[in-house]
Amino acid sequence: MERLLRVLIVEDAPDDAQLIVLQLEQGGFAVQSERVDNAAAMREAIERSQWDAIICDYVIPGFSGLLALQILKKSEKDIPFLMISGKVGEEAAAEAIRAGADDFLLKGSMVRLVPALQRSMAEAIMRQQHRRSEQELKEKLDFIQVLIDTLPTPIFYNDPNGIYLGCNKAFEQQIGVKRGENVNKSIYDILPPDLAALYTRGEQTVAGDGPRSFEGTIACADGENRDVIFYSATFSNSDASASGIVGALLDISERKRSEKKLRYLSTHDMLTGIYNRAYFDEELERLKKGRKFPVSIVMADVDRLKEANDQLGHAAGDELLKLAARVFRSAFRREDVAARIGGDEFAALLPNTDEAALVEAMERLQQQIDFSNEAGHPIPLCLSIGAATARDGDELTAAWRKADQRMYRQKKGRSAGKSAYTPRHPESWEGTTDCHVPLTSP
Numbered sequence: 001m002e003r004l005l006r007v008l009i010v011e012d013a014p015d016d017a018q019l020i021v022l023q024l025e026q027g028g029f030a031v032q033s034e035r036v037d038n039a040a041a042m043r044e045a046i047e048r049s050q051w052d053a054i055i056c057d058y059v060i061p062g063f064s065g066l067l068a069l070q071i072l073k074k075s076e077k078d079i080p081f082l083m084i085s086g087k088v089g090e091e092a093a094a095e096a097i098r099a100g101a102d103d104f105l106l107k108g109s110m111v112r113l114v115p116a117l118q119r120s121m122a123e124a125i126m127r128q129q130h131r132r133s134e135q136e137l138k139e140k141l142d143f144i145q146v147l148i149d150t151l152p153t154p155i156f157y158n159d160p161n162g163i164y165l166g167c168n169k170a171f172e173q174q175i176g177v178k179r180g181e182n183v184n185k186s187i188y189d190i191l192p193p194d195l196a197a198l199y200t201r202g203e204q205t206v207a208g209d210g211p212r213s214f215e216g217t218i219a220c221a222d223g224e225n226r227d228v229i230f231y232s233a234t235f236s237n238s239d240a241s242a243s244g245i246v247g248a249l250l251d252i253s254e255r256k257r258s259e260k261k262l263r264y265l266s267t268h269d270m271l272t273g274i275y276n277r278a279y280f281d282e283e284l285e286r287l288k289k290g291r292k293f294p295v296s297i298v299m300a301d302v303d304r305l306k307e308a309n310d311q312l313g314h315a316a317g318d319e320l321l322k323l324a325a326r327v328f329r330s331a332f333r334r335e336d337v338a339a340r341i342g343g344d345e346f347a348a349l350l351p352n353t354d355e356a357a358l359v360e361a362m363e364r365l366q367q368q369i370d371f372s373n374e375a376g377h378p379i380p381l382c383l384s385i386g387a388a389t390a391r392d393g394d395e396l397t398a399a400w401r402k403a404d405q406r407m408y409r410q411k412k413g414r415s416a417g418k419s420a421y422t423p424r425h426p427e428s429w430e431g432t433t434d435c436h437v438p439l440t441s442p
Contacts, residue, residue, distance in 0.1 A: 005029035008045055008079075010056035010068045012037040020055055020084070020113070027114030038063050039071060046075050053117055058085035058092065069099050078127055080120035082113070093262050103255070104262065123250070126153050130231070130248060154249040157235075162186060165244060174220050174249070215252070227256040271318060272325035274346075275339035283337045283349055284400070288393035292351035296358040296389045297400050298365070299407040300328055302344040303382035312379070320379050327372050327381060331365035347400075355389050362387060384411035 005024060011017040017035045024031045034049070036042045037060060045051075054072060058065040065083050072081055083101045085092070086108070093104045102120035105112050129151060148155045148168040154175065156167035164185050172178065188196045214230045229250040237243045267279040275283075287295050302324045309317035321344065328346045329338040337349040350361060365385070373380050386407030390399035 002028055002030040004032065004052075006032045006050060006052045008042070008049075008051045008054045009033055009035045010037065010042055010054065010060065010063075010065070011035055012057065012060045012063075016057065016107070019110070023110050023113050024117070027117075029114075039067060042068055042071055043075075046072065046077060046079075051079050053080045053082065053121060055082050055084060055113075055117075058083050058096070065096065065101075066099055069096070069101060073100060078124055080117065080124050082116060082120060084113075093259070093266070097259065103258075119254075126151060126250070130233070130246075155246065157244055157246045159244045164189075171249075176220075218249070226251055227253045269325075269340040272322050272340050274325045274329050275337060277339065277341040280337060280339035280341050280347060280349070284396065287349060287351060288396050290351070290393075293393070294352070294354045294389050294391050295396060295399070296350040296353040296355075296361070296387060297396075297403045298332075298348040298350065298358075298361065298385065298387045299400075299403040300324070300346045300348075300365075300386075301384040301407055301411055302346075303384055303411065305344045308379055316379060320381070323372065323377060323379070323381055324383065327368045328365070328383075331368045332361060347403075353389070358387055358389055384408070386410060 007021075007024065009017045009020055011020070014035065017033070021031050021033050034045055036045055054068075056065045056068045060068075065085075069081055069083075072079060080102050081100065083096045083104045084107055085104070086106070096104050102123065103112075103116040105116060129147070130153075132147075145166065145168075151168060152170055154168065154171035154173075156164070156171045158164050167175075213232070215227065216230060217225050217227050219225055229252055231248045231250065233246050235243050235246060267275060269276040302321060305317055305320060308320050321340075324346065325338075325340060328348070332338055332348050332350065335351060336353075339347055341347045350358065353361065362385070365383075369381055369383060384407050386403045386405065386409070388399040388402040388406065390396040
């Protein structure tokens, strides 16, 4: 039986909104949806109707996903909020999560929409149950014990002096604590040191105006380390005096893994595994404002890639690009930034590198190319290379253009007879490896 889902879609493109509805229906929901694309319409929809979830585009003309999230927060309604974007960088995704979005998805990976929504809705239910528990604990601790035992979230509680009172079954299973065996003991007597310290941080801030949750990593009874959000809250007696503090652990290990993967995907080239053009551009801008000058730039173009694709197939061409990336990256230092910035183009940023050090780097690159070809790879690696050095931030963009021009000038010159690369003088930092070797099938 399909589950009814009332979803508010904040999206300026009707076709994209319809794709979201179709994805949810395929996931087993009976969807009732409404689309809005501005702040006023969103406020009115939130006040007028009850929603199970809000799905919002990150970029909306005249509006934005972050502004939409602020509107939801000001409404003080606990509605799962999922952000979706066609393209996103690491900073944008992290900013959305910090602002309170339950998850962040790419429009190209919509298969994650239903699982992410289900998880966010489950977390919202647990938050609501926790708030109800705080109220009920004022008068009926026994009833609260029965209630929290039905929750999958590990929960425990202590008195105002930090003496352990009890826990739920999920907490017993995760931490390995037996209920009843540790009553009237200090929290440091029964919990692992890392969890006890995390709990104490929450306890110290509950009475004040500071944050009520913290993130940390704990060791569980099964031997695994898990990333968790620790929540703490006070519960009171009928006379409003403090009766104790409740602690709950929300496992966010999967979310942390997703965030880490998203950060990697936003900065690395999927085929070769080295940095991508977006990260290269960010580093270029960062170096412009830094103090690591002189900075040298190396440009390289993979020769005969089209020939490899045409004669041996695109799989062979991909292997040639992977080989070029490994060889190119191996020639530079750990602090250098090597990236694939185009289909067959690579670039490297070398901070604190003058002309003399650049010569040495070019020699290392040539050696790595020679070693690769001597190893007998099915396709010989051939690179056209150009390089230049900038003395300050104002020269960096010009140095990039100069390196690119030198690379393409040499690439054209090879067909006219220039086939050897010689890194002995700044003016010869434009070259191509000797690659007059027939392509052979793997």
